[in-house]
Structure formats: structure tokens, C-alpha cells
Amino acid sequence: MNMKGAILFTVLAGLVSTGLAIQCYVCTSAADMACNDPFESFTMTKQTCYGTNNCMKVVALDQVTRACGYDNSTVSIGSSDGECTTTKIFGIKATTCTCYLDGCNSANLPKLSAFAAATLVAAFKALF
Numbered sequence: 001m002n003m004k005g006a007i008l009f010t011v012l013a014g015l016v017s018t019g020l021a022i023q024c025y026v027c028t029s030a031a032d033m034a035c036n037d038p039f040e041s042f043t044m045t046k047q048t049c050y051g052t053n054n055c056m057k058v059v060a061l062d063q064v065t066r067a068c069g070y071d072n073s074t075v076s077i078g079s080s081d082g083e084c085t086t087t088k089i090f091g092i093k094a095t096t097c098t099c100y101l102d103g104c105n106s107a108n109l110p111k112l113s114a115f116a117a118a119t120l121v122a123a124f125k126a127l128f
Helices: 003-019 114-127
Strands: 022-025 046-049 054-060 063-069 083-089 092-099
Touching: 022 054, 022 063
Parallel strands: none
Antiparallel strands: 022 046, 054 063, 054 092, 083 092
């Protein structure tokens, strides 16, 4: 491969990798009250989430968790589509919101699978 080909490959690889990553706020109000609502995003740094396709916010047991997420939807990173769902698992109500834009889990967001929500609730129960 000649020098121009190598440079073109490097630039395209960089574009692909950044296009497949979403940046989300990652925190829990159990460890940092700034993660709670109202969210103080100016005190937080977004994290690049590789291998995920959405940001999420979960509210359960009066705690807020913001994280990278993944679902099997056909919605792509950069789409404004998103939604919130409320489920009750083991008697615990959890509201999970997902979105597909960088930093979009900073507010009351707009889906997470029931399995992922159950896993998060189980983790909360184990921790508290």
C-alpha cells in the first residue's frame, strides 16, 4: 500500500470508530449526588462507550443511574428516537429511558430490555 492509501485508510478507520461510538454520562447517585436529578452535567464528563448503541438513565429505589446501553433495535446512533418504559420487578418500580445521541442521558430521557432493567434492579438490591 502506498503512503496515500495508508493515510486514507487511517482517516477512514478513525471515522468508522468514532461513528460507532456514543458518548454517555456514566454515574450513579449512590456514589455521587451530582448524578441525581436535577442533573449537574457541568460536573461530569461524558464517557465514550464502544460496542454500545445508546445512553440510558434508570431511576429505581430513589436512585438514578446513567450509563451506556445496548439494545437490539434498528435505531442508529445519532437518531433522536428514544423512549422511557416503567417496569415493576420483584415489587420494585424502575423507569428506564434510552436515547441515541451523545450526552442525551443528562435529562429526563426518552427503552431498555426488561432483562437489562431486571439486572440493574437486582444489582441495586444486592448493593443496598
